[in-house]
Amino acid sequence: MTELHVSVAGQPVVLRLEGVSKVYSGTVAVKHADFEVRSGAVNVLVGENGAGKSTLVKMIAGVEQPTLGRILLDGDPVHFKDTADAMAHGIGMVFQELNLFGNLSVAENIFANREIMRRGRIDHAEQERQAGTLLDRLQTAVDPRAKVEDLMIGQQQLVEIAKAVARDARILIMDEPTSALSAPEVEVLFRVIADLKAKGVAIVYISHRLEELVRIGDHITVLRDGRVTGNQQMKDVDVHWIVHQMIGSDAKDFATPGDHGFGGEALRADDICLPRITGGYAVDHVSLTVRAGEIVGVYGLMGAGRSEFLECVMGRHPLASGRLFVEGKPVRERDIGGRIARGLALIPEDRQRDGLVPILSVAENLTMASLRKLTRGFHIQARAEADEVRREIKELSIKVTNPRLPVSSLSGGNQQKVVIGKALLTSPKVLLMDEPSRGIDIGAKADVFRIMRGLAAQGLGIVFVTSDLDEVLALSDRIAVMSNGRLTALLDRADATEAKIVAASSIGHGPNRTSEQRKVLQ
Amino acid sequence: MSAAAQPLAGGSLTLNLMRLRTFIALFAVVLFFSFVAPNFLSAANLVLMSKHVALNAFLAIGMTFVIITGGIDLSVGSMVGLCGMVAGGLILHGIDLRFGYTLFFNIPEIILITLALGILIGLINGLLITRLNVAPFIATLGTLYVARGTALLLSDGATFPNLEGNPAFGTTGYAFLGAGTILHLPMSIWILIVVALVAAYIARSTPLGRHIFAVGGNERAAALSGIRVNRVKLFVYMFSGFCAAIVGLIISSELMAAHPATGETFELNAIAAAVLGGTSMSGGRGTIGGTIIGAFVIGILSDGLVMMGVSSFWQMVIKGVVIIAAVVVDQAQRKLQQRVALQQIAQLA
Numbered sequence: 001m002t003e004l005h006v007s008v009a010g011q012p013v014v015l016r017l018e019g020v021s022k023v024y025s026g027t028v029a030v031k032h033a034d035f036e037v038r039s040g041a042v043n044v045l046v047g048e049n050g051a052g053k054s055t056l057v058k059m060i061a062g063v064e065q066p067t068l069g070r071i072l073l074d075g076d077p078v079h080f081k082d083t084a085d086a087m088a089h090g091i092g093m094v095f096q097e098l099n100l101f102g103n104l105s106v107a108e109n110i111f112a113n114r115e116i117m118r119r120g121r122i123d124h125a126e127q128e129r130q131a132g133t134l135l136d137r138l139q140t141a142v143d144p145r146a147k148v149e150d151l152m153i154g155q156q157q158l159v160e161i162a163k164a165v166a167r168d169a170r171i172l173i174m175d176e177p178t179s180a181l182s183a184p185e186v187e188v189l190f191r192v193i194a195d196l197k198a199k200g201v202a203i204v205y206i207s208h209r210l211e212e213l214v215r216i217g218d219h220i221t222v223l224r225d226g227r228v229t230g231n232q233q234m235k236d237v238d239v240h241w242i243v244h245q246m247i248g249s250d251a252k253d254f255a256t257p258g259d260h261g262f263g264g265e266a267l268r269a270d271d272i273c274l275p276r277i278t279g280g281y282a283v284d285h286v287s288l289t290v291r292a293g294e295i296v297g298v299y300g301l302m303g304a305g306r307s308e309f310l311e312c313v314m315g316r317h318p319l320a321s322g323r324l325f326v327e328g329k330p331v332r333e334r335d336i337g338g339r340i341a342r343g344l345a346l347i348p349e350d351r352q353r354d355g356l357v358p359i360l361s362v363a364e365n366l367t368m369a370s371l372r373k374l375t376r377g378f379h380i381q382a383r384a385e386a387d388e389v390r391r392e393i394k395e396l397s398i399k400v401t402n403p404r405l406p407v408s409s410l411s412g413g414n415q416q417k418v419v420i421g422k423a424l425l426t427s428p429k430v431l432l433m434d435e436p437s438r439g440i441d442i443g444a445k446a447d448v449f450r451i452m453r454g455l456a457a458q459g460l461g462i463v464f465v466t467s468d469l470d471e472v473l474a475l476s477d478r479i480a481v482m483s484n485g486r487l488t489a490l491l492d493r494a495d496a497t498e499a500k501i502v503a504a505s506s507i508g509h510g511p512n513r514t515s516e517q518r519k520v521l522q
Numbered sequence: 523m524s525a526a527a528q529p530l531a532g533g534s535l536t537l538n539l540m541r542l543r544t545f546i547a548l549f550a551v552v553l554f555f556s557f558v559a560p561n562f563l564s565a566a567n568l569v570l571m572s573k574h575v576a577l578n579a580f581l582a583i584g585m586t587f588v589i590i591t592g593g594i595d596l597s598v599g600s601m602v603g604l605c606g607m608v609a610g611g612l613i614l615h616g617i618d619l620r621f622g623y624t625l626f627f628n629i630p631e632i633i634l635i636t637l638a639l640g641i642l643i644g645l646i647n648g649l650l651i652t653r654l655n656v657a658p659f660i661a662t663l664g665t666l667y668v669a670r671g672t673a674l675l676l677s678d679g680a681t682f683p684n685l686e687g688n689p690a691f692g693t694t695g696y697a698f699l700g701a702g703t704i705l706h707l708p709m710s711i712w713i714l715i716v717v718a719l720v721a722a723y724i725a726r727s728t729p730l731g732r733h734i735f736a737v738g739g740n741e742r743a744a745a746l747s748g749i750r751v752n753r754v755k756l757f758v759y760m761f762s763g764f765c766a767a768i769v770g771l772i773i774s775s776e777l778m779a780a781h782p783a784t785g786e787t788f789e790l791n792a793i794a795a796a797v798l799g800g801t802s803m804s805g806g807r808g809t810i811g812g813t814i815i816g817a818f819v820i821g822i823l824s825d826g827l828v829m830m831g832v833s834s835f836w837q838m839v840i841k842g843v844v845i846i847a848a849v850v851v852d853q854a855q856r857k858l859q860q861r862v863a864l865q866q867i868a869q870l871a
Contacts, residue, residue, distance in 0.1 A: 316746070337748035346746060354746050357739035359806040368736055369747035371729040378728045422747065 011038040020069035029055040031226040039202040047223035061093040062086030092169030102149030107131035173204040263292030266461030267430040272322035284485035290461035297476030305485035306465040314346040343429030355419040358408035363389040370425040392421040413444020433464035484508040540855040555826035575821035576714040581792035584762030592805030593658035598766040600669035602785030605770030610682030610780025626691035644763025648756035673782040682780040700776030722810040738805030
């Protein structure tokens with residue numbers, strides 16, 4: 001089987017993952033995956049958010065160790081105990097979240113932990129010279145002596161790439177390397193990749209941008225829910241095949257939409273703008289209306305401005321502009337507290353960072369945003385508070401033995417329900433949910449979807465952000481697609497198709513894609 | 523009872539002992555000194571010690587709120603000195619209005635002015651921290667120096683002696699704060715009881731108290747829940763300033779003199795009491811009751827050692843060891859608690 005692959009592909013397999021699984025505290029991120037990396041080729045890895053791509057490559061790079069299965073390098077089983085170990089075996093990685101020291105110079109970052117020494121001291125001049133050569137190859141005008149924190153995010157990403165290239169890896173993993181690059185910078189990166197390929201380096205490439213993958217990939221492996229669902233040579237496949245393998249046909253457990261009609265306008269956001277510090281707009285003149293009882297799904301890639309849009313509506317960004325109306329009445333309050341009082345509530349994307357106070361109890365977290373309602377004079381009515389807490393725990397079926405336990409002792413799904421409960425206790429008219437199903441297991445996901453359906457049936461307007469195509473198609477009454485800060489499509493449930501949504505989500509990401517996108521959209 | 527449940531039960535016994543560690547420490551120091559120092563348990567000594575403890579307890583209560591929000595207030599000791607000097611100056615010299623006129627206030631007015639001054643310095647601390655984004659350590663370090671310097675400037679470094687006041691100006695009667703008693707208990711103890719009860723009430727039963735904990739536990743989540751984080755922070759620094767002003771008034775009244783160096787290093791004792799009482803320096807955790815017990819442990823420890831005739835150098839060493847030991851036990855409790863919780867989850871699963 002393998003010999004056949006080699007002869008067909010013409011490129012030798014340098015690294016192989018056999019039946020690899022990875023389990024994190026209760027959730028299975030990768031299930032019995034087989035994956036081959038060929039030298040002198042771009043090995044593309046694709047899948048939806050949470051499909052297990054990053055986990056898979058982290059095992060190759062030594063960041064994580066497989067729970068089951070084995071890794072073969074040149075046919076010999078290997079076990080990387082950390083990244084340094086993997087690096088010693090010639091494996092380098094460009095991380096999705098940049099791993100740079102902002103307070104150090106570009107050259108110091110590129111040579112971090114393998115400094116060029118001369119007479120017991122770091123040879124800064126030599127480091128800067130070599131860094132300069134590398135950066136020239138990436139055709140970027142970054143000064144090797146500049147501090148990394150002073151660079152724009154795209155330039156930082158190029159430094160991260162330079163750092164990985166500088167290590168002369170045989171296998172170079174790139175996890176979403178283009179997410180912050182401009183179109184010309186992407187072209188340069190592709191040229192560098194072609195160079196490396198010619199030198200026999202094996203590239204593992206992860207990206208959400210399908211056109212990009214089709215252009216530079218030689219082999220493609222598709223992951224879905226931690227399993228490998230497709231493995232082909234790129235020349236044999238097209239975007240439709242990729243999307244089909246990514247999404248599959250087996251429906252996930254979504255609550256079915258109810259038959260209730262929609263009420264009047266719950267929220268109207270008009271011309272919402274949020275300027276970016278580096279220029280341009282993070283949210284670019286977005287207008288959106290939600291009716292009572294309606295669920296509007298906002299789909300888009302990372303960095304499309306979806307979270308920022310919700311945050312603007314919630315009043316988190318003082319620099320945001322635009323007009324807001326709740327039930328037709330203008331919202332003049334600019335602070336979060338005022339907007340909560342007007343009936344807006346946000347379920348933030350990162351519940352650990354923005355949603356919960358981990359040290360406080362489940363009960364204290366639940367009532368945190370609605371204490372005013374429970375207070376007479378200066379006094380929190382203990383009994384009223386306990387009643388509300390009990391009611392919310394029951395209604396959302398939060399699994400907790402005692403509401404006075406710290407919220408950090410709950411599972412991810414139950415923590416998410418606490419965040420939802422906190423928002424619901426403020427009696428909102430509109431619920432803004434940012435990736436409400438992220439990082440929770442399948443059962444809890446189904447619960448969350450059921451809760452969303454139930455709330456809509458009770459007359460709440462819901463706007464939710466997701467990167468999951470299934471989710472947006474199954475849950476939304478209407479679908480808004482954002483790309484590059486702009487609203488690029490607004491589709492009714494009946495008209496929405498995967499192809500239309502995917503196409504609209506990459507508008508404005510490259511110079512030579514618009515014609516094809518237009519074709520798909522028609 | 524199954525065998526598997528045994529380690530769990532054992533774990534919770536140790537855990538409960540650890541939770542009660544400040545009580546146990548208090549009990550231990552009282553027991554120890556009542557054996558080695560013969561007069562230790564006499565009524566006179568207990569009242570005297572309470573008066574010492576009270577001074578630190580006021581500052582520690584204010585400090586506890588500040589630390590729960592994740593901040594620190596280094597300026598309280600200097601505020602004690604400055605507030606005492608302002609009160610003393612107002613009693614002795616009034617305010618010079620030029621042209622031969624001097625304005626004198628009566629004692630209740632002087633007390634209110636001094637309290638307002640403490641609150642004002644706290645407000646300045648709070649504004650530096652919230653509006654100008656100065657780190658709490660630095661902002662209050664700055665006001666520490668400014669307040670101390672101002673206290674010294676007021677009298678050119680000299681003491682304001684004999685705060686008896688002048689009946690002609692209505693400035694007499696300052697002594698009642700420091701020397702007055704109700705039901706044989708000194709005034710300062712009564713004031714402490716009131717302040718402690720109010721503070722404990724705020725912490726436990728008011729939205730403000732809940733917000734203080736939320737801000738310290740996760741400032742971003744608190745802000746996104748509509749909590750006005752800056753107002754909460756302003757409150758805790760103003761309350762800390764208020765507590766410092768009380769201490770400045772009581773000390774100058776007890777001595778019937780105001781000295782500009784009064785209160786040096788008081789902030790450290792206040793932090794120590796809060797930490798001993800289980801307040802977490804990383805924010806989000808602490809109780810007023812714990813802090814007061816912590817203040818008693820520190821106060822009794824130093825007074826008892828004095829009665830035993832232990833040198834002040836050794837006293838400092840012992841105090842330092844006790845504080846570190848308290849935090850070490852605190853960390854051990856946290857770890858054990860987490861392990862017990864995980865065991866429980868594993869057994870339920």
